[in-house]
Amino acid sequence: MELRVDAARIDRCRALAQAIADPIYRFIAAHSTVSVERAVLRLLGVDGVVGEEVPLANAVVDRLDPARRASGAARWIGAAIAETGLDVAEAARALADGRVDVSSLDVTPPEIARGALRGLVDAAMARVRARRAEREALLARLPQGEPPLLYVIVASGNIYEDRTAAVAAAEAGAQIIAVIRSTGQSLLDYVPYGATTEGFGGTYATQENFRIMRAALDDVSERLGRYVMLTNYASGLCMPEIAAMAALERLDMLLNDSMYGILFRDINMKRTFVDQHFSRMLNAAAGIIINTGEDNYLTTADALEQAPAVLASQFINEEFAHRAGMPDSQIGLGDAYEIDPDVTDSFLYQVAQAQLARQIFPHAPLKYMPPTKHMTGNIFKGHLMNAMFNLTSVMTGQSIHLCGMLTEAIHTPFLGDRALSLENARYVMNAARHLGEEIAIRPGGVIASRARWVLEECERRLERVASVGLMAAIEARAFADVSRAPDGGRGIEGVFAKGADYWNPFEEALSPAVGAAR
Amino acid sequence: MRLVRPYGDTMDDGAVQLSFTLPMPWSEAADEAARQLVAKMGFADVAVVDGRPIASGFSFFVVYARTPVSVDVSQIAADVPAPHAMSMDEIDDFVRREFGRKLVVVGACIGTDAHTVGIDAIMNMKGYRGDYGLERYRELSAVNLGSQVSVEELVRFAREKSADVILASQVVTQKGSDITNFTALAELLEAEGLRERVVLLCGGPRVTNLLAQELGYDAGFGRGTLPSEVATFFVHRLKEKLRHVRV
Numbered sequence: 001m002e003l004r005v006d007a008a009r010i011d012r013c014r015a016l017a018q019a020i021a022d023p024i025y026r027f028i029a030a031h032s033t034v035s036v037e038r039a040v041l042r043l044l045g046v047d048g049v050v051g052e053e054v055p056l057a058n059a060v061v062d063r064l065d066p067a068r069r070a071s072g073a074a075r076w077i078g079a080a081i082a083e084t085g086l087d088v089a090e091a092a093r094a095l096a097d098g099r100v101d102v103s104s105l106d107v108t109p110p111e112i113a114r115g116a117l118r119g120l121v122d123a124a125m126a127r128v129r130a131r132r133a134e135r136e137a138l139l140a141r142l143p144q145g146e147p148p149l150l151y152v153i154v155a156s157g158n159i160y161e162d163r164t165a166a167v168a169a170a171e172a173g174a175q176i177i178a179v180i181r182s183t184g185q186s187l188l189d190y191v192p193y194g195a196t197t198e199g200f201g202g203t204y205a206t207q208e209n210f211r212i213m214r215a216a217l218d219d220v221s222e223r224l225g226r227y228v229m230l231t232n233y234a235s236g237l238c239m240p241e242i243a244a245m246a247a248l249e250r251l252d253m254l255l256n257d258s259m260y261g262i263l264f265r266d267i268n269m270k271r272t273f274v275d276q277h278f279s280r281m282l283n284a285a286a287g288i289i290i291n292t293g294e295d296n297y298l299t300t301a302d303a304l305e306q307a308p309a310v311l312a313s314q315f316i317n318e319e320f321a322h323r324a325g326m327p328d329s330q331i332g333l334g335d336a337y338e339i340d341p342d343v344t345d346s347f348l349y350q351v352a353q354a355q356l357a358r359q360i361f362p363h364a365p366l367k368y369m370p371p372t373k374h375m376t377g378n379i380f381k382g383h384l385m386n387a388m389f390n391l392t393s394v395m396t397g398q399s400i401h402l403c404g405m406l407t408e409a410i411h412t413p414f415l416g417d418r419a420l421s422l423e424n425a426r427y428v429m430n431a432a433r434h435l436g437e438e439i440a441i442r443p444g445g446v447i448a449s450r451a452r453w454v455l456e457e458c459e460r461r462l463e464r465v466a467s468v469g470l471m472a473a474i475e476a477r478a479f480a481d482v483s484r485a486p487d488g489g490r491g492i493e494g495v496f497a498k499g500a501d502y503w504n505p506f507e508e509a510l511s512p513a514v515g516a517a518r
Numbered sequence: 519m520r521l522v523r524p525y526g527d528t529m530d531d532g533a534v535q536l537s538f539t540l541p542m543p544w545s546e547a548a549d550e551a552a553r554q555l556v557a558k559m560g561f562a563d564v565a566v567v568d569g570r571p572i573a574s575g576f577s578f579f580v581v582y583a584r585t586p587v588s589v590d591v592s593q594i595a596a597d598v599p600a601p602h603a604m605s606m607d608e609i610d611d612f613v614r615r616e617f618g619r620k621l622v623v624v625g626a627c628i629g630t631d632a633h634t635v636g637i638d639a640i641m642n643m644k645g646y647r648g649d650y651g652l653e654r655y656r657e658l659s660a661v662n663l664g665s666q667v668s669v670e671e672l673v674r675f676a677r678e679k680s681a682d683v684i685l686a687s688q689v690v691t692q693k694g695s696d697i698t699n700f701t702a703l704a705e706l707l708e709a710e711g712l713r714e715r716v717v718l719l720c721g722g723p724r725v726t727n728l729l730a731q732e733l734g735y736d737a738g739f740g741r742g743t744l745p746s747e748v749a750t751f752f753v754h755r756l757k758e759k760l761r762h763v764r765v
Contacts, residue, residue, distance in 0.1 A: 157692060157693065167573070167574075168572070168573030168574075168575075168576055169573075171572075171573040171574055172572055172573055182630075183630045183631055183632050183633075183666075183690050184629075184630030184631075184632065184666060186632070187630075187666060199692075200630055200631075200690060200692050200693065200695045201631075201690040201692050201695075264632075264665075265632065265665070265666075266664065266665075299635060301644065302644070373635065376741065376742070377741065409723055409741065410723075411691075412692060414539065415539050415572070415573070415576055416537070416538065416539035416572060416576075416578045419539075419572035419573065419576075419578055420578075481642070481643075481644075
């Protein structure tokens with residue numbers, strides 16, 4: 001099943017995405033954020049909390065006045081270690097509680113501070129590489145099965161209940177488990193600590209929760225003889241820190257979008273652009289597959305009209321990911337089955353969009369999201385809509401398949417809902433496994449015409465964005481009909497210009513990998 | 519008096535379908551456990567038509583049964599806030615005629631809830647199912663504050679703008695967070711002395727008008743509500759309120 005697509009037009013879209021990214025990357029190169037600095041500290045081994053549940057990484061960065069912050073947090077923790085001989089955890093505590101005054105470290109030569117961290121940086125990079133090698137060995141020994149990989153969500157708020165649900169879902173056929181975060185975590189400017197049992201609409205992402213879930217899924221992977229992947233969310237104000245924790249705890253996927261937080265969470269765009277870049281450099285090194293959030297364009301506006309916006313965002317996300325050193329095989333571009341089911345030929349339009357993405361991004365592990373917007377309390381119709389979504393996914397060769405729940409509009413899934421959903425997906429995908437290879441798309445027909453229109457309209461959108469610049473375009477409602485100002489939104493106060501002596505040892509350590517992938 | 523019970527294929531057969539999960543491995547005994555459980559709920563002729571394992575330690579069942587109970591529908595009044603919605607133009611005319619000024623409508627998805635699908639459907643220009651959103655009304659000055667707006671922020675904004683109508687939306691309902699947030703909003707408006715001046719409405723997939731009134735709201739709107747239905751309700755309610763104030 002091949003669409004005839006205009007290769008020259010695709011090339012032009014990619015060139016436009018590059019032109020859109022260029023000025024953004026000049027900004028990124030010259031700036032850092034408090035969350036990038038905290039991620040650096042976490043990678044160096046700064047963990048735990050002080051006082052009333054303030055993460056140690058936050059406490060250290062908060063001690064840095066703007067002038068010293070511009071040098072990067074690494075310089076100061078390195079100097080503290082060099083001057084006191086303490087280990088990294090103790091040195092961080094000493095900085096946090098003021099036993100070591102940052103101003104007393106001005107005299108420490110930068111090369112001494114760097115030298116003090118060399119072993120810690122090497123150890124962190126070795127750990128990230130080791131976790132990646134572990135995953136590769138597990139996947140070789142316990143193959144996942146063929147895509148579309150069945151992905152389900154657990155979201156009880158209690159990590160221990162989530163664990164029960166995740167193991168049950170894996171037994172019922174799930175190949176990927178995502179732990180949805182507590183609503184509101186994206187707006188916290190710190191990462192909560194420890195195992196958590198209270199959350200709203202989801203469970204807090206903490207390093208300990210990552211460990212608990214990873215261990216449970218490793219157990220069930222061995223028992224089932226297939227590797228079950230773990231997903232969480234590197235989005236919001238702590239995007240780089242979540243990426244660091246995920247790299248250390250062998251998560252396999254992260255929701256990570258270059259614009260989602262800006263548009264849908266009103267997080268400052270400069271903060272997001274800088275944060276997504278460092279996050280993706282880490283994801284690239286850790287072998288973590290990112291999932292981008294294009295489905296959100298469709299749930300907040302009309303899916304028929306927004307199809308070109310989805311494709312345009314996919315081009316931009318791809319370009320941003322490439323610039324962070326991610327290979328295509330780690331870029332899970334998103335789309336969703338959200339066209340109004342009452343629209344005649346809605347299924348054909350969905351097939352057109354899904355197949356178009358498949359052909360434009362042939363090596364990307366495309367992430368396909370189920371109907372949500374038009375799901376109602378009518379679970380019987382919802383189950384049928386999910387079946388049509390499952391059919392679209394298998395016939396167009398999608399890679400990461402978020403299984404739709406018949407109770408989508410009603411409650412966070414019951415254990416039985418997930419089992420029914422997985423049964424639906426397995427049935428449809430098995431029944432139509434090779435359908436895509438058996439059929440041809442009629443030239444000039446509904447599917448072909450729709451795909452051509454989407455690509456043409458996408459190019460026009462990218463041209464408009466490129467002509468005014470991405471930041472101005474976002475302000476002018478080019479995406480999701482939302483206007484965000486370059487200096488508006490949450491987290492702008494955490495963005496700062498790098499000083500002449502700025503130093504981030506992980507940026508250095510990760511950069512060669514970036515060069516190789518470009 | 520008219521007694522009604524579920525209809526399968528014969529009047530008054532009471533036929534009902536149920537499905538549920540039990541936290542036990544599947545076996546013949548699990549089927550029997552499911553049957554007894556449904557019988558204990560008061561159902562008769564219980565038939566467990568499907569029982570199977572769905573994970574280690576969990577089984578899923580589909581059950582048909584008959585209920586002996588009925589309800590008297592002559593005693594039940596439908597509870598909908600605005601049965602006959604006016605059109606956008608009719609509402610604009612109504613506002614011009616009755617108030618002689620634009621009405622200020624402020625909406626938000628409150629607390630930590632980030633799901634704006636409901637408030638967006640009602641307020642954003644585009645609207646929902648072909649029914650334009652409140653931002654499009656000529657005689658309304660409608661502001662959608664979006665997601666994760668604290669109750670304090672919403673009240674502060676409503677005071678600043680002299681809001682006539684406040685819309686609060688909640689999609690996430692886990693552990694009663696929606697009720698907590700709705701209650702906090704009603705209480706804060708009361709404490710600030712604003713409650714009597716505004717029409718206070720809530721919405722969300724799990725909201726019913728009955729629940730809204732229990733929480734001290736003027737009305738509540740559930741799934742599938744159109745913007746014009748909400749607007750019809752609040753223009754009439756506001757007119758009533760102002761009449762009380764004048765008298």
